[in-house]
Amino acid sequence: MTPSDYEYLRKFLKERSGLDLSADKQYLVESRLLPLARKASLPGIPELVAKMRNGAEALTAEVVEAMTTNETFFFRDKIPFDHLKEAVLPALIQARAARRSIRIWCAASSTGQEPYSIAMCLKEMSAALAGWRTEIVATDLSQGVLEKSKAGLFTQFEVQRGLPIQLLVKYFTQQGELWQLNADIRAMVQHRQLNLLQDFSHLGAFDIIFCRNVLIYFDQDTKATIFDRLAKVLETDGVLALGAAESVVGISDAFKPYPERRGLYRPNPARGTGAGAFPFKVVAAAR
Numbered sequence: 582m583t584p585s586d587y588e589y590l591r592k593f594l595k596e597r598s599g600l601d602l603s604a605d606k607q608y609l610v611e612s613r614l615l616p617l618a619r620k621a622s623l624p625g626i627p628e629l630v631a632k633m634r635n636g637a638e639a640l641t642a643e644v645v646e647a648m649t650t651n652e653t654f655f656f657r658d659k660i661p662f663d664h665l666k667e668a669v670l671p672a673l674i675q676a677r678a679a680r681r682s683i684r685i686w687c688a689a690s691s692t693g694q695e696p697y698s699i700a701m702c703l704k705e706m707s708a709a710l711a712g713w714r715t716e717i718v719a720t721d722l723s724q725g726v727l728e729k730s731k732a733g734l735f736t737q738f739e740v741q742r743g744l745p746i747q748l749l750v751k752y753f754t755q756q757g758e759l760w761q762l763n764a765d766i767r768a769m770v771q772h773r774q775l776n777l778l779q780d781f782s783h784l785g786a787f788d789i790i791f792c793r794n795v796l797i798y799f800d801q802d803t804k805a806t807i808f809d810r811l812a813k814v815l816e817t818d819g820v821l822a823l824g825a826a827e828s829v830v831g832i833s834d835a836f837k838p839y840p841e842r843r844g845l846y847r848p849n850p851a852r853g854t855g856a857g858a859f860p861f862k863v864v865a866a867a868r
């Protein structure tokens with residue numbers, strides 16, 4: 582690939598998906614796009630780029646998909662899900678007692694392990710949530726991962742990563758070499774295609790947002806803009822969960838880290854993005 586082709590792809594991917602590739606990532610682009618070129622019966626990446634420059638829309642969408650990293654697993658990092666069960670949901674059950682509804686957004690849901698981990702946490706608390714309306718909205722840029730997520734079919738390797746055996750036995754049914762997630766858990770998650778670079782205010786307000794292991798691929802300005810926009814769709818006493826290697830610190834003051842709850846953030850009252858009355862105080866103090 583020529584330097585000009587690489588520059589074209591870098592600019593294109595930044596605009597379309599937010600992916601911020603450094604100057605030394607040609608090998609990554611080549612390893613992801615060469616199979617795509619071959620599939621389109623093209624000899625190599627220069628020819629693929631030439632087609633893209635000529636506006637081959639279906640091909641450009643495939644390039645965006647091929648360049649996304651979809652790595653995920655059940656109960657990834659464990660701690661956010663422990664927080665969810667031990668602190669966030671109990672506190673929200675108190676705070677939303679009049680409304681009896683909780684809305685959760687999983688903002689880069691990949692093949693479903695993350696939203697379904699959340700769904701299993703809710704299911705495990707179904708006694709406390711009896712009569713409540715709970716919504717989990719799973720969104721991703723990639724239509725391919727959303728289709729896999731909707732199917733709820735996982736390989737042996739996938740269910741061995743992070744999923745406690747008791748939950749496997751309880752919520753999955755073996756189908757040949759695959760494991761089918763039971764219909765009641767699948768029905769708890771709504772799937773929608775959504776690019777985080779685009780407006781998402783139409784999704785409405787959420788009590789909890791999981792936006793994990795996606796912003797790491799974006800540059801600082803894009804992250805800051807997305808944090809601002811996330812704060813606008815999070816309830817003033819809501820919770821944002823980020824990935825283990827991610828933080829708002831030094832990037833945005835729209836959120837503040839929640840002390841003693843690593844990976845969790847609250848809207849910043851000083852910025853007017855939060856009410857200041859954080860519901861977890863009671864639960865955290867009791868630990």
Ligand SMILES: C[S@@+](CC[C@H](N)C(=O)[O-])C[C@H]1O[C@@H](n2cnc3c(N)ncnc32)[C@H](O)[C@@H]1O
Pocket residue numbers: 597598599649650651652653654657688689690691692695720721722723726775776777778792793794795824
């Ligand atoms: C590494 S996976 C993380 C999945 C899950 N959140 C987790 O932590 O296990 C990143 C996901 O972000 C999605 N993604 C990448 N760019 C995106 C964008 N601009 N808008 C929405 N999703 C995007 C990818 O398709 C991929 O499924």
